[in-house]
Amino acid sequence: MKKISNLNIKLISFIIFVSLITATYYLIIPKNIFYLFLKLLFLVPSIALIVNIANIIPKKLLHLLSKIIGAIALTTLIIISYLSSKRKPDNFGELFEKWDTFLGIPLPKFLIDWPKWLDTPFMHWINKGWKGFIADYGLIFDAIGYGLLRGYTELKGIIVQTPWPIVIIGVIAITYFTSGKKIGTTVFVGFCTFFIGFLNPRFWDKAIETTTMVVIGIVLCVVIGIPIGIAMARSEKVRNAILPILDTMQVIPAFCYLIPGIILFGLGAIPAIISIFIYACPPLIRLTDLGIRLVDEEVVEASRSFGASKKQMLLGIQLPLALPNIMQGINQCTMMALAMVVIASMIGTRGLGDEVLLGLQQLNVGAALEAGLAIVLLAIVLDRMTQAYGDKIQERTQPGKKKN
Numbered sequence: 001m002k003k004i005s006n007l008n009i010k011l012i013s014f015i016i017f018v019s020l021i022t023a024t025y026y027l028i029i030p031k032n033i034f035y036l037f038l039k040l041l042f043l044v045p046s047i048a049l050i051v052n053i054a055n056i057i058p059k060k061l062l063h064l065l066s067k068i069i070g071a072i073a074l075t076t077l078i079i080i081s082y083l084s085s086k087r088k089p090d091n092f093g094e095l096f097e098k099w100d101t102f103l104g105i106p107l108p109k110f111l112i113d114w115p116k117w118l119d120t121p122f123m124h125w126i127n128k129g130w131k132g133f134i135a136d137y138g139l140i141f142d143a144i145g146y147g148l149l150r151g152y153t154e155l156k157g158i159i160v161q162t163p164w165p166i167v168i169i170g171v172i173a174i175t176y177f178t179s180g181k182k183i184g185t186t187v188f189v190g191f192c193t194f195f196i197g198f199l200n201p202r203f204w205d206k207a208i209e210t211t212t213m214v215v216i217g218i219v220l221c222v223v224i225g226i227p228i229g230i231a232m233a234r235s236e237k238v239r240n241a242i243l244p245i246l247d248t249m250q251v252i253p254a255f256c257y258l259i260p261g262i263i264l265f266g267l268g269a270i271p272a273i274i275s276i277f278i279y280a281c282p283p284l285i286r287l288t289d290l291g292i293r294l295v296d297e298e299v300v301e302a303s304r305s306f307g308a309s310k311k312q313m314l315l316g317i318q319l320p321l322a323l324p325n326i327m328q329g330i331n332q333c334t335m336m337a338l339a340m341v342v343i344a345s346m347i348g349t350r351g352l353g354d355e356v357l358l359g360l361q362q363l364n365v366g367a368a369l370e371a372g373l374a375i376v377l378l379a380i381v382l383d384r385m386t387q388a389y390g391d392k393i394q395e396r397t398q399p400g401k402k403k404n
Contacts, residue, residue: 009045010045010046010048010049010052011049013042013045013046013049014042014045014046014049014050016038016042017039017042017043017046018046020035020038020039020042021039024039036137036140051235051237051238054237055235055237062237077120078118080120080121081117081118081119081120081121082118084121085116085117085118085119087116087117087119088117089117095108095110096108098110100112100113130260130263134263134264138264141264141265144265145264145265145266145270148216148265148270148273149268149269149270151216152212152213152216152269152270152273155212155215155216156208156209159208159211159212160205160208164197164204167193167208168190168193168194171189171190171193171381171385172186172189172190172193174385175189175190175384175385175388178385178388178389178392179384179385179388179389179392180388180392182388185384185388188380188384189380189381189384189385192377192378192380192381192384193377193381195377196374196377196378196381199370199373199374199377200370200371200374203352203355203370203371203374206350206351206352206354206355206371206374207351207352207374207378209269209350209351209352210338210341210351210352210353210375210378211378211382213269213272213273213276213341213344213349213351214276214334214337214338214341214382216273217272217273217276217277217280217337218276218280218330218333218334218337220273220276220277220281221276221277221280221281221284221330221333221337222284222330222333224277224281225281225284225285225288225329225333226284226285226288226326228242228285228288229284229285229286229287229288229289229291229292229326229329230288230289230292230314230319232285232288232289233288233289233292233293233318234292239289242285246282246285246286249278249279249281249282250279250282254275254279254340254343255343257274257275257278258271258275258343258344258346258347261274261275261347262347267347267348268347268348268349269344269349269350271344271347271349272340272344272347272349275340275343275344276336276337276340276344279336279337279339279340280332280333280334280336280340281333283329283332283333283336284326284329284330284332284333285329286329287325287326287328287329287332288322288325288326288329290325291321291322291323291324291325291326291329292318292319292322294322294325295317295318295321295322296321299317299321300313300317300318303316303317327386327387327389330386331383331386331387334379334382334383334386335379335382335383338375338378338379338382341353341375342356342357342375345357352371352374352375352378353371353375355367355368355370355371355374356368356371356372356375358371359371
């Protein structure tokens with residue numbers, strides 16, 4: 001049986017974490033930012049303890065337990081939905097008063113048409129929990145929003161005040177060195193950058209606003225997404241737990257998380273940045289996980305045989321060899337962030353998406369296509385810069401696959 005490292009620390013952290021949750025719920029301690037910080041502080045080792053325990057449990061037993069817990073949860077939800085419904089029958093026999101036929105077979109009516117009393121009150125639970133959450137921790141999100149807004153405003157102001165030729169030269173220089181001094185890619189990116197302002201003079205400042213928003217969103221994705229991808233690659237159970245969350249983040253319509261974003265941060269760029277993070281982070285997490293898993297097992301075993309620790313293997317071998325996949329994830333993250341620009345304009349975000357929305361409202365085909373073309377050019381610039389850097393890394397780590 002595997003031993004859990006730092007068991008005492010993790011166990012004490014778990015006990016403190018549960019105690020804080022209980023004390024906060026029963027108002028023994030106030031719901032303020034200090035105790036929230038303590039919860040977050042003890043949350044990480046608590047999750048690590050749960051993951052370690054899950055790793056110890058045999059796989060067949062873990063699957064059996066998950067099925068039992070799932071069956072109990074489903075049965076509980078059905079009972080709660082029946083008891084909380086305003087349309088439930090007065091007695092059990094009333095369910096069999098109305099009958100209908102299916103393929104000539106008589107069946108109770110509630111088995112043919114979905115019963116109105118079988119309605120889980122998720123909406124009421126979410127709204128009630130959301131109101132309590134806002135009342136308790138709204139100030140924390142105000143502080144987060146202020147920090148993001150300050151960073152967005154300062155970065156945008158610096159770039160907007162910089163003369164446009166210097167901005168273009170800077171983009172060309174960054175592309176030249178990140179692409180491995182490829183002249184063709186550098187010239188093409190410089191041309192696309194120039195053509196954004198050449199399409200329409202007001203598009204230049206709009207493109208800077210959009211770029212600033214996208215860059216901050218990508219930084220959040222990188223800071224949060226890569227560690228999660230590493231954790232998924234190192235533990236199969238963590239991966240299985242996080243994959244449904246990533247699927248939800250990618251499939252759920254953008255407007256569903258724009259609404260809480262507006263409530264928490266108000267109108268403007270900040271809820272758009274949060275939406276970019278939710279929408280664009282999953283590809284980076286998945287590709288980070290994939291890149292580390294694709295590292296040759298023989299290389300890992302060789303490093304282990306030389307006495308390398310897990311930290312040394314991760315930082316010295318796995319991450320460098322996975323960098324091409326990680327850069328591809330950042331590239332996909334960038335493209336998906338730009339895809340949110342037009343949707344974000346509907347909540348008051350300024351930028352190129354605002355111009356597309358204005359053209360749509362005025363039924364001005366030329367204005368909408370012109371702004372759309374500017375977004376495409378901006379996407380090409382960011383794509384070529386990140387893709388060229390990824391190719392450069394791949395040429396270093398895999399010389400046999402060097403591209404001409």
